[in-house]
Amino acid sequence: MSATPDFPAPERLVIATRESRLALWQAEHVKARLEALYPGCRVELLGMTTRGDQILDRPLAKVGGKGLFVKELEAALLEERADIAVHSMKDVPMQLTEPFALPCISAREVPLDAFVSPRYASLADMPPGTVVGTSSMRRESQLHAQFPFLAVTSLRGNLDTRLRKLDEGQYDAIILAAAGLRRLGLADRIRAELPSEVSLPAAGQGALGIECLAKRTDIAAWLAPLNDADTSACVRAERAVARALAGSCEVPLGAYAEIRAGRLWLRGFVALPDGSRMVRAEREGDAADAEGLGLALAGDLRAQGAEDILARLG
Numbered sequence: 098m099s100a101t102p103d104f105p106a107p108e109r110l111v112i113a114t115r116e117s118r119l120a121l122w123q124a125e126h127v128k129a130r131l132e133a134l135y136p137g138c139r140v141e142l143l144g145m146t147t148r149g150d151q152i153l154d155r156p157l158a159k160v161g162g163k164g165l166f167v168k169e170l171e172a173a174l175l176e177e178r179a180d181i182a183v184h185s186m187k188d189v190p191m192q193l194t195e196p197f198a199l200p201c202i203s204a205r206e207v208p209l210d211a212f213v214s215p216r217y218a219s220l221a222d223m224p225p226g227t228v229v230g231t232s233s234m235r236r237e238s239q240l241h242a243q244f245p246f247l248a249v250t251s252l253r254g255n256l257d258t259r260l261r262k263l264d265e266g267q268y269d270a271i272i273l274a275a276a277g278l279r280r281l282g283l284a285d286r287i288r289a290e291l292p293s294e295v296s297l298p299a300a301g302q303g304a305l306g307i308e309c310l311a312k313r314t315d316i317a318a319w320l321a322p323l324n325d326a327d328t329s330a331c332v333r334a335e336r337a338v339a340r341a342l343a344g345s346c347e348v349p350l351g352a353y354a355e356i357r358a359g360r361l362w363l364r365g366f367v368a369l370p371d372g373s374r375m376v377r378a379e380r381e382g383d384a385a386d387a388e389g390l391g392l393a394l395a396g397d398l399r400a401q402g403a404e405d406i407l408a409r410l411g
């Protein structure tokens with residue numbers, strides 16, 4: 098369903114977006130797709146700064162987590178200053194609050210993490226004691242578990258800031274989402290894409306989601322052509338894992354689903370940040386039951402001691 102007798106094509110749509118280069122690229126991308134679908138429609142961007150963009154000196158987990166990137170955008174939706182908000186699904190809290198909905202998840206970019214380094218071609222090439230920068234406990238735990246001889250230190254800021262800190266020599270290598278680098282034309286900085294066996298991605302990584310007020314059924318209809326059924330099923334499964342285990346907390350957790358031969362293949366893990374304990378599970382099932390699969394996988398991880406790991410994170 099797109100423009101229908103019930104919902105004639107839109108005349109004007111306002112997209113609320115963060116103002117980082119990546120967020121603006123993503124909003125422009127959705128704008129271009131909407132303009133192609135609805136040639137008569139004026140699509141405008143409303144740029145805004147979120148708390149997540151302002152607080153750069155502390156780990157996000159300590160100051161309120163993912164919600165910090167969406168609150169201001171949701172306020173714009175509530176006050177009807179904007180019709181939709183475009184998000185990296187990785188940054189969207191697992192539990193959306195009452196008046197909001199995510200009617201559209203578009204086709205995924207490469208979901209993997211990327212190894213970026215001016216000095217080394219891969220993690221395996223890095224000598225003991227060299228320094229990898231990452232701000233995510235998910236990446237940190239997997240690095241410690243597999244490359245215990247490397248030093249892992251915190252890295253915050255938007256993509257350009259992170260790359261600058263690497264180029265200034267504060268780190269020997271950094272790990273970033275491949276999707277962000279590709280979108281910004283920085284794919285040549287990627288020395289290696291880390292296979293999912295080495296770095297299992299975060300729930301929603303590489304996918305864009307479009308949020309609006311749940312009552313705006315007109316918007317849901319207009320966005321329907323941008324929804325990708327496979328990506329949407331995968332991301333729903335991944336988010337169900339994270340929601341069941343972590344709620345809104347930031348924890349070292351990965352959840353990644355792929356469609357293989359028409360079936361949904363879901364993997365997940367929970368770990369201590371230092372990688373000293375890690376539980377993993379995988380499941381395969383019907384994509385139509387994506388959330389059920391996610392919940393079942395969360396149960397598998399619990400049965401192996403995920404609760405105990407989470408309790409230790411305090």
Ligand SMILES: NCc1[nH]cc(CCC(=O)O)c1CC(=O)O
Binds near residue numbers: 275277
């Ligand atoms: N947490 C910030 C963030 N949110 C989404 C992306 C990358 C793009 C994506 O996953 O869609 C990034 C940067 C990164 O993790 O390197």
